[in-house]
Amino acid sequence: MxxxxxxQFHTSYIADQAVFPIPVxxxxxxxxxxxxxxxxPMLGNEWFLSTIxxxxxxxxxxxxxxxxxxxxxxxxxLGTGGFMATGAFAAFKLSTAFPDLHILIVLLLSGLIAxxxxxxxxxxxxxxxxxxxxxxxxAAQFFLIWMFNKYGWxxxxxxxxxxxxxxxxxxxxxxxxxxxxxLEARYLFALGIVVVLAIAAKNMARSRIGRMWMAIRDMDIAxxxxxxxxxxxxxxxxxxxxxxxxxxGAMWAFLHTGTVEPLAFDVNRSFQILFMVIIGGLxxxxxxxxxxxxxxxxxxxxxxxxxxxxxxxxxxxxxxxxFMVFGVLIVFFLIVEPAGFxxxxxxxxxxxxxxxxxx
Amino acid sequence: xxxxxxxxxxxALTIGVTGTVATAQAEGEQFxxxxxxxxxxxxxxxxxxxxxxxxxxxxxxxxxxxxxGVKIVTExxxxxxxxxxxxxxxxxxxxxxxxxxxxxxxxxxxITYALIERATADKIPVISMGYGRADASDGRxxxxxxxxxxxxxxxxxxxxxxxxxQEGGSLKGKKxxxxxxxxxxxxxxxxxxxxxxxxxxxxFLKYPVAHPGLEQKAxxxxxxxxxxxxWTLMWGxxxxxxxxxxxxxxxxxxxxxxxxxxxxxxxxxxRPAGDASxxxxxxxxxxxxxxxxxHADILKSLxxxxxxxAERGAVxxxxxxxxxxxxxxxxxxxxxxxxxxxxxxxxxxxVQWGLENMEYTEAEIEKDGLAGLxxxxxxxxxxxxxxxxxxxxxxxxxKWSFITDWYEPNRGMLRPMYEASAAQYAKEQxxxxxxxx
Numbered sequence: 001m002x003x004x005x006x007x008q009f010h011t012s013y014i015a016d017q018a019v020f021p022i023p024v025x026x027x028x029x030x031x032x033x034x035x036x037x038x039x040x041p042m043l044g045n046e047w048f049l050s051t052i053x054x055x056x057x058x059x060x061x062x063x064x065x066x067x068x069x070x071x072x073x074x075x076x077x078l079g080t081g082g083f084m085a086t087g088a089f090a091a092f093k094l095s096t097a098f099p100d101l102h103i104l105i106v107l108l109l110s111g112l113i114a115x116x117x118x119x120x121x122x123x124x125x126x127x128x129x130x131x132x133x134x135x136x137x138x139a140a141q142f143f144l145i146w147m148f149n150k151y152g153w154x155x156x157x158x159x160x161x162x163x164x165x166x167x168x169x170x171x172x173x174x175x176x177x178x179x180x181x182x183l184e185a186r187y188l189f190a191l192g193i194v195v196v197l198a199i200a201a202k203n204m205a206r207s208r209i210g211r212m213w214m215a216i217r218d219m220d221i222a223x224x225x226x227x228x229x230x231x232x233x234x235x236x237x238x239x240x241x242x243x244x245x246x247x248x249g250a251m252w253a254f255l256h257t258g259t260v261e262p263l264a265f266d267v268n269r270s271f272q273i274l275f276m277v278i279i280g281g282l283x284x285x286x287x288x289x290x291x292x293x294x295x296x297x298x299x300x301x302x303x304x305x306x307x308x309x310x311x312x313x314x315x316x317x318x319x320x321x322x323f324m325v326f327g328v329l330i331v332f333f334l335i336v337e338p339a340g341f342x343x344x345x346x347x348x349x350x351x352x353x354x355x356x357x358x359x
Numbered sequence: 360x361x362x363x364x365x366x367x368x369x370x371a372l373t374i375g376v377t378g379t380v381a382t383a384q385a386e387g388e389q390f391x392x393x394x395x396x397x398x399x400x401x402x403x404x405x406x407x408x409x410x411x412x413x414x415x416x417x418x419x420x421x422x423x424x425x426x427x428g429v430k431i432v433t434e435x436x437x438x439x440x441x442x443x444x445x446x447x448x449x450x451x452x453x454x455x456x457x458x459x460x461x462x463x464x465x466x467x468x469x470i471t472y473a474l475i476e477r478a479t480a481d482k483i484p485v486i487s488m489g490y491g492r493a494d495a496s497d498g499r500x501x502x503x504x505x506x507x508x509x510x511x512x513x514x515x516x517x518x519x520x521x522x523x524x525q526e527g528g529s530l531k532g533k534k535x536x537x538x539x540x541x542x543x544x545x546x547x548x549x550x551x552x553x554x555x556x557x558x559x560x561x562x563f564l565k566y567p568v569a570h571p572g573l574e575q576k577a578x579x580x581x582x583x584x585x586x587x588x589x590w591t592l593m594w595g596x597x598x599x600x601x602x603x604x605x606x607x608x609x610x611x612x613x614x615x616x617x618x619x620x621x622x623x624x625x626x627x628x629x630r631p632a633g634d635a636s637x638x639x640x641x642x643x644x645x646x647x648x649x650x651x652x653x654h655a656d657i658l659k660s661l662x663x664x665x666x667x668x669a670e671r672g673a674v675x676x677x678x679x680x681x682x683x684x685x686x687x688x689x690x691x692x693x694x695x696x697x698x699x700x701x702x703x704x705x706x707x708x709x710v711q712w713g714l715e716n717m718e719y720t721e722a723e724i725e726k727d728g729l730a731g732l733x734x735x736x737x738x739x740x741x742x743x744x745x746x747x748x749x750x751x752x753x754x755x756x757x758k759w760s761f762i763t764d765w766y767e768p769n770r771g772m773l774r775p776m777y778e779a780s781a782a783q784y785a786k787e788q789x790x791x792x793x794x795x796x
Binding site: 046047050051055096146149158160161162164167178179256259260261262263264266300303315316318319320323 | 395397398399402406409435436437439442443444446447450451454468469472473475476477479480492493494541542543544546547549550567570780783784787788789
């Protein structure tokens with residue numbers, strides 16, 4: 001019904017190797033881009049943009065970051081919150097120390113700083129594997145948060161140890177950070193960054209470096225014998241992953257909450273993003289978006305649904321029902337499709353392509 | 360089948376995107392959102408507060424027909440003490456009612472930080488009653504944030520005043536320790552205690568406790584066996600409080616030299632520690648117990664009719680009273696604003712004026728039936744703290760009771776500290792503080 005591929009042939013290698021080789025997919029993606037960039041800011045109300053779309057985009061970016069490391073390179077990490085905090089605090093320090101620095105450069109540099117930190121904490125990955133590596137990255141998580149709490153320098157000696165994102169403009173006086181910027185500007189700015197970085201991640205995963213990561217993930221000894229250097233490959237995964245997480249953390253502070261304390265990036269945040277990656281689908285960029293939507297949006301939808309339908313439910317009951325339904329859904333989806341939403345999507349797509357003559 | 364599913368999904372999406380929250384709101388009602396936490400790890404503390412808050416407003420509607428005839432409606436939203444969800448709750452509720460949210464109480468330091476800039480942009484006043492950032496007392500930089508009746512810095516100063524009194528007037532050579540939740544909240548009093556240490560000559564020791572605070576053995580071994588401070592203060596929250604009391608008792612630290620902040624001094628903090636907590640002290644912003652006229656009115660108009668939110672026996676618990684007081688301050692702000700803008704539902708901007716110009720005198724407190732529970736406050740454009748006082752209460756194993764009179768925090772010393780900290784915030788944010796003339 002949706003896919004009519006009869007008569008569509010790829011006549012060059014370039015066409016065959018495109019990110020989206022099927023024209024219908026390209027049209028769908030373009031339609032999504034238009035909806036996200038035009039329809040949502042125009043139609044969505046403030047609540048939808050600020051508490052649904054912005055966190056969704058930022059978490060999706062962080063999930064892509066962790067997916068590079070855990071999904072593609074197979075290195076289990078629990079340090080995501082720490083790397084996000086690194087990005088947030090680096091962006092704060094950079095933008096307050098150099099007020100004239102452009103916000104894009106600030107974000108880029110804070111991503112690079114997070115990448116350096118990621119490389120440092122990724123060094124043990126050559127020796128430690130699997131769950132033991134998870135514990136080593138957990139150390140990064142606790143160390144980084146402790147450090148930002150402990151040393152006043154990181155917060156410009158704020159008495160309460162919080163950072164407040166300064167307002168910065170992208171060009172002219174169009175502000176895109178802090179609450180002084182308009183919501184639409186912040187949303188579109190976040191959307192732009194996430195789209196660019198997601199496409200970059202997709203292409204990385206399809207190119208030489210992504211294949212190296214996957215080779216290491218699938219069997220590191222075999223990969224090494226084939227001439228892939230494990231240390232460099234693993235560290236590059238740590239670097240790119242932390243870069244993405246760092247930018248996500250900076251966006252969390254600068255575009256979403258405005259003021260954050262280090263505890264906003266505690267170990268629960270790391271778990272949250274790990275669950276997004278697991279539920280969305282390990283080793284899938286699209287899955288990161290699915291996972292972020294599931295973990296961030298579903299509880300909010302569940303909590304709001306009775307109100308939309310006109311039911312008055314006691315607050316505490318509502319919260320507890322939300323926990324239970326959410327938990328049941330996680331278990332249900334993991335039983336139905338242990339490989340995550342991305343795989344579910346892929347199966348659905350294959351079915352649609354063969355419909356109505358499945359074989 | 361598929362078309363039906365798609366149609367359903369489309370409907371759900373439309374509802375979601377446009378957020379058609381079609382809650383019926385009668386004209387002529389003032390809306391106040393209630394960000395509460397009845398679930399999550401801190402629920403034992405959040406539930407009494409939410410009950411007190413809701414009961415006081417319901418009683419006001421039943422007894423007086425609202426504020427000057429304007430009924431107050433409130434809607435609860437459960438944050439679970441989680442900042443992300445708190446922001447969502449705020450955004451969900453801020454446009455309810457004919458005039459939107461009049462005033463909001465974030466009820467968590469993390470949520471307060473996240474709301475300061477949002478609420479300022481939306482022109483909705485934030486009352487962070489005895490929590491949040493202390494420097495927001497400077498109304499020039501934070502026009503929409505109110506820290507009444509006292510900040511953590513003021514609380515720290517009151518604790519030191521009390522200790523000095525107990526020590527016979529001099530703290531020279533004494534050791535005072537602070538056990539604190541290692542977060543923005545717990546770190547608030549440090550600057551004040553350090554400044555006071557330089558002034559009064561005591562040694563200041565810091566013991567951070569990692570969230571959530573269940574592991575304090577090492578901390579209390581240091582305090583009880585090695586450093587042996589003369590007095591110990593605590594900025595703790597939730598399960599950290601009762602754990603600290605148990606560990607302090609285990610190392611034999613004298614309970615009457617152990618003073619918690621007002622968030623470490625409620626029934627859920629001391630009861631789990633059992634007899635060990637007898638003699639433990641804490642700061643108090645307001646009185647415990649259910650003896651006031653407002654309590655009697657609540658019991659009569661709500662509980663006798665079976666409409667109260669809590670169990671009857673829980674009326675008058677410390678955190679229940681705090682919820683009541685929080686509501687009472689909001690109502691007083693609305694009342695002040697009504698005197699200028701008329702007896703009708705007011706916008707956040709108008710209530711901000713009311714809060715800023717409010718003077719809650721002894722006579723009005725008496726009239727509201729809260730005599731003996733709180734001290735009078737008076738706010739201004741410059742001062743969003745209002746000069747509230749605090750006193751010390753002690754747990755006798757059964758109930759909390761005051762052991763001192765009200766202490767006036769030394770605001771001559773604190774005010775310049777607020778202003779310096781607020782000025783730094785203004786500089787980082789490129790804000791021009793408004794003039795308060």
